[in-house]
Amino acid sequence: MILETIEVGSMQVNCYVLAEDKGRQAILIDPGGDALEIKKILDRHGLKPAIIINTHGHIDHIGADNEFNVPVYVHRLDAELLRNPELNLSVWMGESFTVSNEIKVVEDNEMIESAGLSLRVLHTPGHTPGGMCLVLTKPDDTIVFSGDSLFSRSIGRSDLPNGDGRLLVKSIRDKLFSLDDAVRVYPGHGPFSTIGEEKRENPYLGEK
16 A cells, blocks of 8 residues: 655645555545645656545645545535635635535545545544544554544644534544554644554543
8 A cells, every 4th residue: 555645735734645556546635735746746656646535624735626636525514615715714824715626525434435445434523513534444444544633642723713622522532532542643734643642642632
């Protein structure tokens, strides 16, 4: 399996390029900017994008969606953010961005299957109403892409429009902390971690 991470945009979002093998199709998770750099990774492995998945609808995670002519998957409750510059916060950054690609909505526990890979949706609202994490189930089940819900030793912001800190903590405890401690956490920003490390060492979430 190919899993490449590239920090994109001014807010250094972790964009993930995921593929079964070289010369195949790829899934792009949160291509928030720097489309040319993402395309260099695709070219290096001989990959063609199949779909985009946005873990949520903020501009720093969706900013390069239109640079790849593929469908965009997002949780149903964040679909409107992709269409509304005020809700996706692009107006705060002096622009008015909307996603023009086909938008496909998903729900909690739904499977996204593409490019020979499978990911299970975990709805983890709190950072945004439709924030979600993605549990890789094929080819293995040792990775979760946690978006802006869970970071290494931190959690996502809840002071932005429609954020809810208590709901975010509950989402992480109920959904992410039900995963095996060995599952690796690939967040929307910052370094990697594991579920076990976050249970023990995250000051916002440490087990009581």
